[in-house]
Amino acid sequence: MSKRRGFDIDFPETPDGVYTGGGRKPNAEEPARAPVPAGTRRGPMAAAISENAEALRDRAEVERAIREENDRLAHDYVRLKRAGLITDLVPIDAVLTTKLTRDRAAGPDPEIEELKASIREVGLSNPIRVEPVGDHYELVQGFRRLSAYRELYAETGDETYARIPAGLVASGEALVGLYRKMVDENLVRRGISFAEMAQLALAFARDPNTETTDIDEAIALLYASAGRQKRSYIRHFATLLEELGNDLRHAEAIPRKLGLDLVKRIGDEEGFAEGLREMLAGQGKVSSDYEVARLNDALKSAPKAGPKPKGASANAAAKTTLRCTVPAGTVRCAARDGKVELAMERDFSSIDRHRLEAAVAAFMSALDD
Template identity: 25%
Template sequence: MVSTKELLAQRLQQNTQKHQLAQKEHVNDVKELRRNVQINDIQPSPNQPRKVFNQNDIEELAASIEEIGLLQPIAVRRLHDKYELIAGERRLRAHQFLNKNIIEVIVIDASDEDVALLTLAENLKREDLTDYEIYVGLNGLDEKLKKNKQKLAKSLGMNREDMYKYLSFEKLPKELIDDLEQQPALLARTAATAVKKFLSDYVEHDFAKAALLEAWQKLLNKEVEQTKLALFAEKILKSKQTKQPIKTSIVHKIEYDGKVAGNIKFDHSTLKVSLKMNELDEKSLSDLEQFLKNLLIKNKKSV
């Protein structure tokens, strides 16, 4: 049996051959019809999980479309006297950026369930979709589809273990979800699973959520990495119980030009700076040493 994801890939491959094939109806598992439609007649997909669209990517795509045209039509379905987008929101946005009125589409005769799966599958094959956005797509599926998780995972080309990790987001507090709606890359599925376990382990503890929100604020301030969020929340909780200070170190990566050159590690008493030696020449090392001395002198005077 061909999976939904494989079916979509087949369709998209067929679409790229449009300049070699005569215009005709394509009939596979669902009926398809190619035509030009008014962009104003296309409604956004209610199943779109993606929260963030990179404007630079949209503009680069628009430049490509302006130069060589649209090589792959977007997919829509008929909805009363309008159309509903199924796949191709980037291409649609690029056309809107170019102030175009018409776009080429493939009209697919598909049910609500088919559309939801196709939209999610189309997004899943893009590497830049965050784990939270994948959860949004999964969570938006019909309850009948979600009931058999093993079958659903197979149809989307993922394993069941990963699916359960994605669904861990549904157990997070509203405060975290609100932030993830704005910044979906803040938390990955493994970290979300750890947070879910933390809340489950301390479900009867009155301060568990408060400890998590305190740790979350540290994450927002880039003082805690997402992989250590649940562990840090647990340390906060135990610190409140024992009235002892939290003994943990915080690590900040030093990055530039897409590379990690070192890190800054600190706790309540010590700060350490680690850098790869191939990133520094002798003069730079001397300048760094002088900078740290000046920093200490400045802080001593201000105390």
């Protein structure tokens, strides 16, 4: 079997007869050809190598430009997200309202129907604000808007209301900053009461995740945008809430003047706060108008005791607050004239009565040593 021979490829010569390369190699009997001048035609391999190098350079340049554009877009995204200007449609079921204590009292909202009607007709013009946390979102601003969307979805089943427009706040912002965002938006909202603002300040001071246990400092932090007079009113209502506690069912309905007068009477008259608590505890489930009327009647009643010495508790807000870390957790303590409060995440009602009594006795004994 004869060996298979390859084909010889001859490239055409130039008009002047100069060999330009390629094809079979000339043998010794062929006349010598002059060297190929620079800049004349290159062989196919050289051309391919050159073209590939140029393509690689072009590709590297394109990749560099893409990386720079991606970096710029990433920085812009973070900047806009921090400013709350990145908006997305988020599922209403994925939005939680547990991280921040809301400043609106629980209960029916008489204005929610108007908000729902507006959303049905023109949509939501002001998105809520949320902080992405894992696979869900923590609500920062827009509790009523979120409530309206949830009610609309429950009533209609329309998927339009299953997702709500939300501005995405950058994760990791300090808790006080998130509270300030919520508070400052609501300071200009009509209808929020001094009692609701005071309740938020009390919750902030009691929150173990915040840096303060002092109600005055909490009010100063949360309501820094408010005037001094408004902060003073909030402080007085905080005193009223501390004195009357859960027996006061409709604090948000108390007018400013009535609240201030009640706090003054509590500070001036021994036993007035105890009388109010007894009255409120025995009234059962009542309307806000009825409760406010009873508070007005109590305020008009004759004093049961002489006024306290001036300065003794004229300002019922005066107290000492501190935190104490124990093996079971963090204890928040508030002490004032005739009253000491200890609060922590623990069910004290589950402790045996005799052990609790012994602990109280030891506590009082340690104070007298």
